[in-house]
Amino acid sequence: MAQAPTAGSEFDRDTAVTSRAPGVYEADLSPGWSILKALNGGYVLATAGxxxxxxxxxxxxxxVSAHFLTPSAPGPAVIRTETVRTGRTVSTGQAALTQFAEDGSEVERVRVLATYGDLGALTDEVRTNAKPPAMPPPEECFGSSDGPTDVFGDSTLLGRLDVRMDPATSGWAIGKPTGTGELRGWFGLADGRDPDPLSLLLAVDALPPAAFDLGVSGWTPTVELTVHVRARPASGPLRVAIATRNLAGGFLEEDAEVWDSADRLVAQSRQLARAPRAKDLA
Known part of the structure; x- marks a missing residue:
């Protein structure tokens, strides 16, 4: 059985789905998770998830691997799922999230292929040279209200999250990017909901784009996003580190790591995104 939603959580209410037929679910995508021109990809992915x-x-x-075909908009959506294979330890399925255009035609927004299992059944063995990002405590980091008000434009997503950026990677907000393409920050939901595997699909895509630290700002739409969930996160805020090494041809990759309060690497991701274009900045 899937984990039960957390009572009273805005994230759970806004990612809720209702079964309409076997394998078919309805959702009502909330405008509260918008970033610039469209709904945040991590939020949409969590709903499909x-x-x-x-x-x-x-x-x-x-x-979970998702291809973002068209920008998702607030409002009704239909998610059609298909079970590809079921096994003893894992099962694989796919989902297509669609919405209706103004002319009444159905438009596919996201296509997802995912493998699910039971994180609680995994062994405790860990052999890794990965280390959590070194950051100041949250109270010494910058929240969205600490920077210029026009950095994100009309982005309701900021009110849903408690994100505090490491000052060492926040120069882009005042026009002084480091040029390394790296951002680090604390992540939590504004209503205090503890993280779980589903919310990690949001966490990997919740920080500002790494392109901002290259001095490139504006809408950076995701083309494809793959998330590996490695463990159920412990209670408390998460630390997220993202980086890009190659912006070329108008696209960039972005790698993310998410660490929980127990210093465990609980999620990793890579996405391909379109770099902002001049017309997107207008």
Missing amino acids: RALGLALPHPDPFT
Whole structure:
């Protein structure tokens, strides 16, 4: 069974899905998760991920790959799921999230292929040379209200999150990017909801784009995003580090690591995104 939503959580209410037929779910995408021109990709992915968690026999996302075909908008959506394979330890399924255009035609927004399992059944063995990002405590980091008000434009997403950026990677907000393409920050939900595997699909895509630290700002739409969920996160805020090494041809990759309060690497991701274009900055 999928994990039950947390009572009273805005994230759970806004990613809720209702079964309409076997494998078919309805959702009402909330305008509260918008970033510049469209809904945040991590929020949309989490909504599709919730439907897959109900459709598949295993509770937790292990790996989720999403292709973002068209920008999602607030309002009704339909998620059609298909079980590709079920096994003893993992199951694989796909989902297509669609909405209706103004002319009444159905438009596919996101196509997802995912493998689910039970994170609670994994062994405790860890062999890694990965280390959590070194950051000041949250009270010494910058929240969205500490920077210029026009950095993100009309982005309701900021009110849903408690993100505090490491000052060492925040120079881009005042026109002084480091040029290294790295950002670090603390991540939590504004209503205090503890993280779980589903919310990690949001966490990997919740910080400002790494391109900002290259001196390139504006709408940076995701083309493809793959998330690996490695463990159920412990209670408390998460630390997120993102980086890009190659902006070329109008596209960039962005790698993310998410660490929990127990210093465990609980999620990793890579996405391909379109770099902002001059017309996107107008």
